[in-house]
Amino acid sequence: MTEELLLANAMLVLPDETALGCVRIAGQTIADINLGAAIPAGAIDCAGDFVSPGLIELHTDNLERHIQPRPKVDWPHVAAIIAHDAELASTGITTVFDAMRVGSIPSGAGRYQKYARGLSRELWALRKQDALRISHFLHLRAEVCSETLSEELNEFDAGDRVGIVSLMDHTPGQRQFRDMLKFEAYLKGKYAMDDGTFMRHVAQLKDLRERNGERHEREAVAAAHRFGAVLASHDDTTEHQVCVSAKHGIRLAEFPTTLEAAQACHSHGIKVMMGAPNLIRGGSHSGNVAAQTLAGTGHLDILSSDYVPSALLLSAVMLGRMWGDMSRGMKTVTQTPALAAGLNDRGSLQTGMRADLIRFRMREDVPALSAVWSRGRRVS
Template sequence: MTQETILANAKLILRDEVVTGCLKLNDGAISAIDTGASVPSGALDCAGDYLAPGLIELHTDNLERHISPRPGVAWPHSAAILAHDREMAGCGITTVFDAMRVGSIPSAKARYKKYARELSSEMLELRARGALKVSHFLHLRAEICSETLTEELAEFTPDDRVGIVSLMDHTPGQRQFRDIAKMKAYVMGKNNLSADEFAEHLAKLQGLQKRLGAAHEAAAVQECLRLGAVLASHDDTTVEQVATSAVHGVTMAEFPTTVEAAQACRDHGIAIIMGAPNLVRGGSHSGNVAAKDLAERDLLDIVSSDYVPAALLMSAVQLGEIWGDMARGLATATTNPARSVGLKDRGVLEIGKRADVVRFALDDHTPVARQVWSLGAQVA
């Protein structure tokens, strides 16, 4: 049970509009919404700052960054999870789907080792003890180009809070890594590989995809159904790939790499997710389609912070400015992701919804998160 909190004199970002008003939080839920700039006795004067629903992050690699802060460096999982959790809260993210790779390559020396089951168990244990500030779900990144995908997926059950399973195929020469030269620079830099080691890595991945790709993809689709999760595709590039995604039952497309693929997603009723860093930076680091181009074509539904947590709020505000509609912009990080994963209790400022709220101001168009509440309790 939480004490009543009154947030007054704020710009409330509602479902379809922004109004000046007052928000009351009681026992973990929004209990009242009033309009006007008055500040009731005992209320917090927000001085005209924005109040938005707590942000919902569907795909972040941030936890992986914490458990391995440098190539070859392993960090204690509990400490990494707690640090990641606090970083999410500080960025205004109150619901996060933590992306974890399933599907390893044990024969690739020190790279691509299994970790997801152990890390998930530790996450769930911390959650059960009340040690986490925000709401966590699992996003299993099913790596098609691997050796152990089916065995690793089988270790999870419907009780593990798996909300999303995404079909990942990082085979060189297609999807995200159509440009082998860009992939070479990225992989060699990230993993400190020599040119010969990269060539060996390239051949191994292409061989794995040829030998196991089709079976792994079919298994991942079936395991997603067993776990009761939402199925997502990743880096769709062609109309044909999107058509295959639709047949599999994909409802969300993460980071389509071309305008043609994004348009095909729209035609199939598949929600389009783009990376917030792509939007903030003005383009894709892999040389794929720019998120801004898709936004201007009305081919962007959801943003994901991907590898920069603070980018989620930045991108939603930026979209609000691009579209001239702050409510629509913020919906890409609140209402739309909530709808896409079936979370009906959050993602919008409405009476009865979870009291997940972020207060932010703009500093020369850059949002600054001032305070964050999760279930009515201040967490940042």
Template sequence: MTETILANATVVLPETVVAGTVVIRDGEIADISEGRSVPTGAINCEGDLVMPGLIELHTDNLERHLEPRPKVDWPHKAAIIAHDAELCSVGITTVFDALRVGSVTKKSGDYKKYAREVATELLDMRSRNALRISHYIHLRAETCSETLIEELDSFTAEDRVGIVSLMDHTPGARQFRNLDKLKEYYQGKHGMSDDDFDVHVSHQLALKEKFGTAHEAASVEGARRLGAVLASHDDTLAEHVVTSKEYGVTFAEFPTTIEAAQACNDHGIAVMMGAPNLIRGGSHSGNVAAHVLAEADLLDIVSSDYVPGALLSSALLLGDLWGDVARGIRTVTAAPAKAVGLTDRGRIEVGRRADVIRVKRVDGTGTIHGVWVKGQRVG
């Protein structure tokens, strides 16, 4: 029997916050009690927050480690280890690593195939107990591509694919309906000239025309075959949400308008927004600000997106905005767990998996002072 006692803590329960003690035993939460006493052998948390480990549904962070500079292909297992350690260090104990499926064979760089190879290496690292936190696969299905179907078909139900998201990055639609913003993004990230950008737009529109409908249908069917949750991405119009509902979408990643977010709410689809949007006060693509949705009670889940450390800060920010710390923390714990059907974690409750973090608040953010995964201290 292994036991850890976190005492004199500010414990974030599903609906409230109490001063108390959490007992972790044999990988589960064994007991929760109120009070400031510190039993012999317990860790004195000195009033720090004790909460569930954070659950990340959509992060591009692994890709950043795989390609730390443009056209630099870093050794994959080293990249996976660094990614895993980084997420652990900011309190994320469960992650759905986003990998793109759908490539363009006539281009290089960001459009090459990589998902199957990286997923195999990630699963191998997991089987060898080389990782600190819990990893699942999130397949970002790019409908504006050439190879989506064959890439999807390379995955099976044994691959821990938890999410398939429908990605439509057609220029002039959804996230990049503002072509000026799209041009700014691609010229900044890829160094495209004006002519290069025009060629890119024409090529993407042609791919959408040729493959879009078939690829969307294949992605929906792929999610069913893999036993994965289906997510929409960048819904902009109410009509987009109606289609999402028909497909069986569970949650919507980054709706771009308040109209789409309201439609999601009306149809019982959870709304997920990006932590960087919340912290920066707005979208880098010129879309709806996450805080606007939060103020309208249209925000359910937060994702770190491209800044892992933003996840905790955003949850604390929401807790302050709503005047309810427990509600803010639910957006990065219980709510994402519910969206993907993880019933064993995301809440400080007796019998739940002991994925737990200790957080010291520092003004508007927090620092991690302990991370436990299945009761084992990993950070």
């Protein structure tokens, strides 16, 4: 028999409102939603807690952090994947697009070595064993400023659950690191580069962009079409860069660095994604446009936890307070990212959708999770 779960007396985060009601889960699916304070027999009394769709994470570096917790430290991958999966479940994320860099620099200082193909095979082996709590897809970060992008992309195919391909260009002096002083501080702080190593690295990146950049962009766009993946841009700064993104067929802009770029994205029908840490901290650590600014001008559509998984739910609640609309705030981490990634079976509390749900209550303006379900199964 199909197992059923009833969550009653809950403040349901519906697509366009929040309302007291009851949601019935049958197996892996939301079977029914009824509004009102009634508590049917056998139901869990949520005592007014919020019940929302599970969170959708389109861009996170969290898996990379687990496999390399310190520079030059390679952690056992299976242990890292299981820990990463459990951590995301504990923060309310029920669908994740694991970001993996493709495009390495073997002749460089050892920072950018190939790893995505091998790591993704280990991820899918665990998924096949039903060892993972939540739903995983791949987000291939295609670094055009590299030596091996073409070869690495060709190692993937349409069966690899590649949901997003983002065009990355980390040429020094533009996009995220227009400010070379911030770029220098970032690399020296994270990788302990001395002056000579930093200057050689900058020269190498600029040379790679000059020799390979345009060809790599074309090949990444073609690969996304081959995989059936959504195309994303990264760190667009100018209207011209957004126009180029639009010509590529890009539907998602990750972390535009200026208001000008965010406005241009909306004029081309491109969804704008910003970092939850940027919103919570009140600004970008790289000195780029603040997520709060874009939220205030109506140019923020999606939030990503980026490098702090627990930031996703907190930032959505913050947006809900800022906009005076909890449902609208939560959409930035549920329905909107799901649709942007081409997932029509999750991200909203509606009958027939996947039973990916979270339950939380507010404690001094901070959301505190008490339960997470993935496909109707309690995972945290």
